[in-house]
Amino acid sequence: MNDMPLEKTTVDSLPDAGLAHEPPRMDLEYGWHSNNRVVLLENGEAYFPRVFEVLRQAQNEILLETFILFEDKVGHELHRILIEAAQRGVRVTVSLDGFGCGELSTEFLAAMSNAGVRLQIFDPAQPIFGVRTNWFRRLHRKIVVVDGTIAFVGGINFSADHLADFGPQAKQDYSVEIQGPAVVDIHHFALLQGDRPARARYWWQRRRQRRAELALTDHDGQVRLVYRDNRQHRSDIEEVYRLVLRGARQRVVIANAYFFPGYRLLREIRNAARRGVEVRLILQGEPDMLVARLAARMLYDYLIKDGVTIYEYCERPLHGKVALVDDDWSTVGSSNLDPLSLSLNLEANVLIRDRAFNRDLFERLDRLSRDHCQAMPAKGSGRGRLWRLTVGFLVFHVLRHFPAWAGWLPAHKPQLKPFGQADTRQDSRHEPH
Numbered sequence: 546m547n548d549m550p551l552e553k554t555t556v557d558s559l560p561d562a563g564l565a566h567e568p569p570r571m572d573l574e575y576g577w578h579s580n581n582r583v584v585l586l587e588n589g590e591a592y593f594p595r596v597f598e599v600l601r602q603a604q605n606e607i608l609l610e611t612f613i614l615f616e617d618k619v620g621h622e623l624h625r626i627l628i629e630a631a632q633r634g635v636r637v638t639v640s641l642d643g644f645g646c647g648e649l650s651t652e653f654l655a656a657m658s659n660a661g662v663r664l665q666i667f668d669p670a671q672p673i674f675g676v677r678t679n680w681f682r683r684l685h686r687k688i689v690v691v692d693g694t695i696a697f698v699g700g701i702n703f704s705a706d707h708l709a710d711f712g713p714q715a716k717q718d719y720s721v722e723i724q725g726p727a728v729v730d731i732h733h734f735a736l737l738q739g740d741r742p743a744r745a746r747y748w749w750q751r752r753r754q755r756r757a758e759l760a761l762t763d764h765d766g767q768v769r770l771v772y773r774d775n776r777q778h779r780s781d782i783e784e785v786y787r788l789v790l791r792g793a794r795q796r797v798v799i800a801n802a803y804f805f806p807g808y809r810l811l812r813e814i815r816n817a818a819r820r821g822v823e824v825r826l827i828l829q830g831e832p833d834m835l836v837a838r839l840a841a842r843m844l845y846d847y848l849i850k851d852g853v854t855i856y857e858y859c860e861r862p863l864h865g866k867v868a869l870v871d872d873d874w875s876t877v878g879s880s881n882l883d884p885l886s887l888s889l890n891l892e893a894n895v896l897i898r899d900r901a902f903n904r905d906l907f908e909r910l911d912r913l914s915r916d917h918c919q920a921m922p923a924k925g926s927g928r929g930r931l932w933r934l935t936v937g938f939l940v941f942h943v944l945r946h947f948p949a950w951a952g953w954l955p956a957h958k959p960q961l962k963p964f965g966q967a968d969t970r971q972d973s974r975h976e977p978h
Contacts, residue, residue, distance in 0.1 A: 574781075575734070581725030581768045583902050585877070586699070587909060589707035592720050593619060599691050600626045607637045608690040608735040612645040612683060612879070613702035616653055623703050624657065631661035638662075638736075640961065642684040643669040645702070654964055664964035667891075682775065682959045685890040686879050687720070688735050696723045696731040698770075698895045699877050700802075700866045707864075713831075716864035717913075719800075719906075721877040721895060727768035734770060734893070765873075767898035773880060774891055782880045782894055783887050787813045789870045793822045798910050799868040800827035800858075803881035805840040810882065811847065818852035827865075827914050830857030840883075849923045856918035866894070867906060875903050 586592040600607060600623075607630055614620050631637045639657065641649070643666050658664050667684035689697040699720025701707050709715050723731065773782045783806070790797060790813040797817055804826065806814075818824040826848070828841050838857075845855055866882075869875040878894025880886045897903075 574778075575730040575770045577767050577769045577896075577898070578726040578730070579764055579767050581723055581727045581766045581899075583766065583768060583897055583899055584722040585902060585905050585909070586697075586701075586720045586722060588709070588716075588718055589619065589701060589705075590709065592697070592699070592701045592707070593622075593703075595722060596689055596697055597622060597626055599695050599697075600630060600689075603630050603635045603691045605635060605692050606690075607635055608688070608732070609638070610640040610684065610686045610688045610735060611703050612642045612685045612687060613704050614641055614646050614649065615702075615704040615706075616649060617705040619703055619705045619708070620653075624653065627662050628657055628660040631657070636663075638665070640665045640667060640684065642667050643959075644683055645685075658964050665961050666964055667961045668959035669962060681885070681889050683885070683890045684959075684961075685886065686772075686893040688731065688893055690728065690732045690735050693732045694724065694728055696728045697721070698723065698731065698879075698893060700864055700879050713861055716862050717858060717860075718864040719867050719877055721897070723768055723895065725766065725768070727770065727895070730770045731895075734772065765899045765901065769896045770893065771876075771878075771896055772891075772893040773887070775889075780887070782878075782892060783807070783810055785876070785894075785896065786810055786868070786882070789874055790814060790817050793817045793820075793824075793870045795871045796823040796825070796907075797868070797870050798825045798827070798907060799882070800863065800865045800910055800913070801868070801882045802829055802862070802864045802866060803834075803837045803841075803883040803886070804828050805837075805844070805883040806887065807884075810887075811844065814853060815848055815851045818848070824853045825910075825914065826853060826855045827863070827910060827918060828855065828857055829863045830859035830919060831862055837883075845921055846923075849921065855921040856914040857921060858913065858918050860917050867910070869903050869906050869910070871903075873898050873900050873903050875899070875906050877906075 586595060607627065609627075614623070627637050627639065639662055641664070646666070647670075654664060668682065687697075687699055687701060697720055699718070701718045701720045705711050706714060707716050707718055771781050771785050772778055773780070787810055790810075797814070799814075814824060814826075829838050849855060866880055866886075867875070867877050875897045876894050877897070878892065880890075880892035880894050886892050
């Protein structure tokens with residue numbers, strides 16, 4: 546099953562979405578761009594004021610994708626800003642996930658649509674007996690591009706639970722603001738979803754690209770967009786993680802909300818620690834979903850015994866999806882390291898080669914792990930070790946094959962549809978190939 550309509554219907558159903566000024570891209574994947582300005586934004590306190598400021602200043606175009614938009618103080622503020630922008634002539638296109646935004650009222654959406662905002666819902670589905678059924682293949686990206694010159698990419702949704710005053714369930718999360726040549730690719734990605742660069746077809750092309758990644762000089766301000774879809778780019782984000790872990794020499798810090806990766810990625814994390822690299826994982830200790838912690842803890846023995854240090858963030862739910870390697874490589878984005886993000890969801894991360902950014906991210910994560918986390922001890926050979934080893938063995942071998950199995954789920958074919966068509970029958974023109 547493919548998510549082809551996400552790549553098709555944006556172009557087919559929105560012919561006036563500014564396509565004329567954006568030429569098609571024929572290269573293989575998005576590349577590295579130098580001379581960018583990158584700023585780390587931590588939590589809603591930094592993210593929302595900056596994004597709202599840039600949105601209010603928009604002159605020509607706003608592109609926004611989000612997994613969750615709630616009708617709370619954050620959602621209502623965004624609602625007002627987008628309506629005002631559309632009314633003053635800015636082209637505004639908003640793509641929402643049908644599951645994450647499934648509770649939005651018709652009045653809330655209609656007000657934007659009536660003001661001229663182009664609303665698109667990914668995989669809209671009516672609840673059955675009050676229960677939503679469209680659980681898999683989510684539009685999980687969080688991207689904002691304004692006037693083709695400023696972009697925001699990360700894990701922060703438009704909801705008040707990313708603000709500290711929300712209470713104990715307020716999320717710890719990160720995003721990045723980008724200005725510079727890399728915004729061209731992010732803009733192209735968000736706008737022309739039907740004409741994205743192709744993935745290298747042959748193994749020797751992929752190998753040549755991997756060598757180019759490792760040969761990059763460490764000039765500051767380099768940024769590259771990497772994403773996951775259900776067409777040609779099914780494993781790009783995971784492959785980048787494995788590649789950079791393989792080349793790590795000094796330190797690796799991964800802070801990730803939902804940690805249950807496949808065997809090959811686990812093996813690269815473990816192998817880095819075996820080589821003497823300082824490997825630190827920051828995971829959820831107070832998860833918004835208990836199953837996330839239970840799944841991650843199945844992997845602790847396997848990693849800790851080879852030198853990986855694992856911390857659990859216990860103050861509130863960790864929602865971040867960030868990592869750094871050595872002193873110049875970092876990534877910020879929407880992709881968790883679990884089967885949903887690595888095998889099913891539509892995700893987007895940015896890769897960043899910038900020493901100052903890497904240092905800023907490291908200092909924040911170091912402070913987080915030192916002051917607000919609990920280090921997980923090795924279990925040793927105590928009671929229950931045989932049971933843990935047995936479960937661990939089974940988990941690893943399931944993980945080895947799970948991404949391939951998950952790729953066949955679910956049976957339905959998600960679509961991106963303009964608001965107002967969410968309750969109508971499927972248009973055959975938008976069926977996946």
